Amino acid sequence: MKRNWFWGIICILGAILIFGNLFGIIQFNLSLWKIIGTLICLSVIIDGIKERSFYSPLFGIVIIFYLFKEDLGFEDISLWLLLLATWLLAWGLTSIIHPKKRHIEIENIEYSTNSIINITSSFGAKVQYIQTNDLQYVTIDSKFSGLKLYFDQATIQNQATIEIDGNFTGIELYVPKEWNVQSHVRAFFGGVDEKGQPSSSGYPTLNVTGHIHFGGIEIHYI
Numbered sequence: 001m002k003r004n005w006f007w008g009i010i011c012i013l014g015a016i017l018i019f020g021n022l023f024g025i026i027q028f029n030l031s032l033w034k035i036i037g038t039l040i041c042l043s044v045i046i047d048g049i050k051e052r053s054f055y056s057p058l059f060g061i062v063i064i065f066y067l068f069k070e071d072l073g074f075e076d077i078s079l080w081l082l083l084l085a086t087w088l089l090a091w092g093l094t095s096i097i098h099p100k101k102r103h104i105e106i107e108n109i110e111y112s113t114n115s116i117i118n119i120t121s122s123f124g125a126k127v128q129y130i131q132t133n134d135l136q137y138v139t140i141d142s143k144f145s146g147l148k149l150y151f152d153q154a155t156i157q158n159q160a161t162i163e164i165d166g167n168f169t170g171i172e173l174y175v176p177k178e179w180n181v182q183s184h185v186r187a188f189f190g191g192v193d194e195k196g197q198p199s200s201s202g203y204p205t206l207n208v209t210g211h212i213h214f215g216g217i218e219i220h221y222i
Helices: 005-022 032-051 055-067 079-097
Strands: 109-112 116-130 137-150 159-175 180-183 186-195 205-221
Touching (some): 005 032, 032 055, 079 159
Parallel strands (some): 116 137, 186 205
16 A cells, blocks of 8 residues: 555644643644644645745745734734735745756646636646637636746637736736737736737737736736
């Protein structure tokens, strides 16, 4: 039988938490939701370390801290400010250090060939290549993550729309310089930047809509 070290360690840590609380070794006020939340965060932390990502471990540690904030004497701390600071720290460390991904992590790269595409990304980094002859509509739901989308192998027959729901995220769109990109994104503590020089004659048109909170969108013309 194949050994599952990952979940084995998580279960043992969960048992240590419960036994430690029952016998008074761990002096925290434990509840079922705290135990479950801690185990989930520990799995996210371990998985993030395996993926060599700053996002998952840092957010996992911060959420565990928030679960036990009263026991640690930080009753009035703001969750949103805590998450914002963590996201800024993770993004800053990733920008400076550029941790190398392991070669086996091909699951972080995806390919889409449909005309209508739904993309979700959370707590990590993701790369997606769009390969379609009739791009029509793309929805993006990205939270606490970095997302790169490549449209250089996609074709728009007339016009297409990208609708973004982004929170604490960085999104990079790589589009052909011949496309006419119209940005209508609402930004709160964030913004939309364009890199490169488009050579569009007004056709075809890509409409970028939606909103971005605490993050940024970069449109690269290639």
